[in-house]
Amino acid sequence: MPVERRRILVVDDDDDMRELLERRLKRWQHEVVVADNGLKALEILKEEDIQFVITDWMMPEMNGLELCKAVRAGSGNRYIYIMLLTGKAERNDLVEGIEAGADDFIVKPFKKEELQVRIRAGLRVLEFERQKEQALQEVRAKHQALEEANKTIHAHLEAAGRLQQAMLPQHHRTFNDFRFESLFVPCEYVAGDMFNYFQLDEARTAFYLLDVAGHGVPAAMQSVTLSKVINPSTLADQMAVKDQIDPRVPILDFFDPVAMVTKLNQIFLGPSSGTQYFTMFYGVIDTRTRRISLTQAGHPPVVWLKSNGGAELVGDGGYPVGLLRKASYDLIEFSYQPGDRLYLYSDALTDGRNDERESFGQKRMLATFQQYGDLPLREALESVHKTLKDWVGDEVLDDDLSILGLQFLNPE
Structure with a gap:
């Protein structure tokens, strides 16, 4: 040359x-x-x-x-x-x-x-x-372009995170004789966790917590989709046209936890739906009978703190939703008393690891909920979260953390 x-x-x-x-x-x-x-x-x-x-x-x-x-x-x-x-x-x-x-x-x-x-x-x-x-100069120009693109992506993800949090229910709400509190900590800007609670009629209230496999944007997109499906507006739409519904359109039975989760499994099954599987608990509270009906779909067991001081884990597994075509689900029913508490949570709570790679675990998790059982529900959730953060120390949670707390009050 x-x-x-x-x-x-x-x-x-x-x-x-x-x-x-x-x-x-x-x-x-x-x-x-x-x-x-x-x-x-x-x-x-x-x-x-x-x-x-x-x-x-x-x-x-x-x-x-x-x-x-x-x-x-x-x-x-x-x-x-x-x-x-x-x-x-x-x-x-x-x-x-x-x-x-x-x-x-x-x-x-x-x-x-x-x-x-x-x-x-x-x-x-x-x-x-x-x-x-x-x-x-070319590298600097490309780096600058990447920086700008990165800023744009982060801004969009932050906006998506704010939008997702806006779709969650209020941190606390009191119905007839029970109160909900919640805690939501995504490990990234957006999360694969979703939960909600809403009245079905004067006597019955539905609640759920689900965790889409993975985390980040793909999991968040599905969790948002699910929040639009398992929603009181869906129930209202079905009730408004119940005599005119096309039999090919899937109907969700909000009042029957087993029927609800079974139908969700059909809708969101595997590769044909293009979605990821998820775990969940779906429940219905009936204040007339003071009974709770639950269905567990591959989700960690519910923590039940009883007013008499007892504590137990409710649920022994079940199949995740969207994984197996012929999956069947069981109904869990029990009566509640004033003062009882239920905690639904994502597995980030038990899977959090300390610097020695030891998991927080179910036993420690149950003991922690018992330790703060006398605190107001909001303070109890925050104390559990702080205990988990102290446990992981400088490590970071590998998954999204959600906790939905439910306390049954004295009707008087």
Whole structure:
């Protein structure tokens, strides 16, 4: 590849040498600028775009070494190649010149062929520097574009996170004789967890907590979809047109937990739906009978703290929703008393690991809920969360954390 012709600054206080160099360089098609000392050369370099300097070592006012040092101190991002002309050929002299910033030396007297070869070598170095700088600029431009794209993505994810949290129910709500409190801690901007509670009629209230497999955007998209499906507006729409519903349209039975989860499994089954499987608890409270009906679908067991001081885990498994076509689900029923509490939670609570990679675990989780059983429901949730954070320490939760607390009050 032919080397690009350059402007070359010749610096020498000897008129004959300066004229000789100028004549030869022009013959080789270079544009030549001259100066008779280092100070003038430095002013020229400040004013003009020159990247190649041939300078004598010994000059009045500012010698070649001083010029090298000044150029290296003030050239900025522009690389200037400096060839030092000298009558000195001792090793110490060469070391001194290199340390001052010279790129090459040529010892007087020299042959024109040697000078031409040295100039070509220097121009190749400058060409390499130009290509390197161009590549760096391209990298900087791409990095800047990535930074802007990253900022945009983060802004969108933050907005999506705020939107998802806005879709959750209020942190607390009291119905006839029970109260809900909730805690939601996504491990990223958005989460695969979702929960809700809403009245079905004057006597019955539905509640659920689900956890989509994985986390991040894909899990969050499905959790938002599910929140739109398991929603009081869906029930209202079904009731409004119950005599005109197309038999091919899936009907959700909000009053029957087993029927509800079974239908969800049919709707969100595997690859054909293009969705991920999820675990959940779905329940219905009937205040007339003071009974709770629950269905567990692969979700961690419910914590039941009883007013008499007892505590137990309710539920022993079940199949996740959307995993098996013929999955069947069981009904769990029990009566509640004023003062009882239920806690539904995602498995991030029990799976949180400390710095020794030991899980928080069900046993420790149950003991923690019991420890804070006398606190107001809101404070109990926050205390459980703090205990988990203390356990994991500097580690981070690998999954989204949700807790839905339910306390049965004294009707009076």
